[in-house]
Amino acid sequence: MSKEQNTVYIGRKPAMNYVLAVITSFHSSDTKEVTLKARGQAITTAVDVAEITNRRFMKDLKVSGITLGTEEMPPREGENRSRMVSTIEIKLTRG
Amino acid sequence: MSKEQNTVYIGRKPAMNYVLAVITSFHSSDTKEVTLKARGQAITTAVDVAEITNRRFMKDLKVSGITLGTEEMPPREGENRSRMVSTIEIKLTRG
Numbered sequence: 693m694s695k696e697q698n699t700v701y702i703g704r705k706p707a708m709n710y711v712l713a714v715i716t717s718f719h720s721s722d723t724k725e726v727t728l729k730a731r732g733q734a735i736t737t738a739v740d741v742a743e744i745t746n747r748r749f750m751k752d753l754k755v756s757g758i759t760l761g762t763e764e765m766p767p768r769e770g771e772n773r774s775r776m777v778s779t780i781e782i783k784l785t786r787g
Numbered sequence: 788m789s790k791e792q793n794t795v796y797i798g799r800k801p802a803m804n805y806v807l808a809v810i811t812s813f814h815s816s817d818t819k820e821v822t823l824k825a826r827g828q829a830i831t832t833a834v835d836v837a838e839i840t841n842r843r844f845m846k847d848l849k850v851s852g853i854t855l856g857t858e859e860m861p862p863r864e865g866e867n868r869s870r871m872v873s874t875i876e877i878k879l880t881r882g
Contacts, residue, residue, distance in 0.1 A: 736830040739873040743857045758853040760877075762838045778834040782855075 698723050700741075702730035707740040714745050714784065724786045725756070731763060731779040742782050756785035793818050795836075797825035802835040809840050809879065819881045820851070826858060826874040837877050851880035 698721070700713045710728070717726045730738035746753045761779040768775070793816070795808045805823070812821050825833035841848045856874040863870070 733828070733831055735834050736828050736873065739830050739855055739875060742855055743871075743873050747857060755855060758855075760834055760837055760850055760853075762842060776838075778831065778838050780834060 698725060699727045699729055702728055702734045702738040702741060704734065704737075707737050707744060710737070710741045711745050711749065714741060715749055718750065718786060726784050728782040728784070729779070731777045735778065735780045738780055738782055742784060745784070750786070752787045753784050754787055755782060757781075757783040793820060794822045794824055797823055797829045797833040797836060799829065799832075802832050802839060805832065805836045806840050806844065809836060810844055813845065813881060821879050823877040823879065824874070827872045830873065830875045833875055833877055837879060840879065845881070847882045848879050849882055850877060852876075852878040 698717060700710055700717060702710050714726050714728070717723065728738045728741055742755060746755075759781040761781070763777050763779050765775045765777050767773055793812060795805055795812060797805050809821050809823070812818070823833045823836055837850060841850075854876040856876070858872050858874050860870045860872050862868055
């Protein structure tokens with residue numbers, strides 16, 4: 693199985709959408725590990741998703757690793773400079 | 788020295804304000820460790836502060852620990868229910 697199947701990309705939707713994606717990912721494959729990836733403002737949503745999934749739905753989950761990073765993004769319309777955007781990866785493991 | 792002196796609370800100001808606070812904290816005391824604390828939307832700013840301080844100003848820093856959590860906040864004006872808010876603590880250590 694490719695590793696990407698166990699990755700949930702966090703965007704601008706409400707946190708509950710991604711919570712459902714994480715639960716589905718754990719239940720549909722026999723994986724012990726799902727990684728959340730987010731950048732910019734979605735970082736807060738990624739933390740919400742980890743906390744909600746863990747506290748409300750899968751109490752046997754734990755956060756087994758968190759990595760911060762920075763990515764260069766192309767300039768916005770009408771701007772000249774590329775932007776630096778922070779990223780986060782949160783690895784959730786089933787105990 | 789109290790531990791609180793080595794904690795930088797991240798709020799709604801621009802990230803560079805807190806980057807300066809972190810650098811000052813490392814230089815004014817002889818500490819090897821500063822902790823960033825944030826909740827809600829400020830979580831993204833906290834990650835920005837860790838990344839900018841590390842990449843642009845203090846290349847010998849590393850993220851030595853990240854803890855996620857949830858806090859109960861009092862209800863907003865006109866609402867009945869308390870809200871759950873995600874939190875993050877990012878520990879920065881000088882190598």
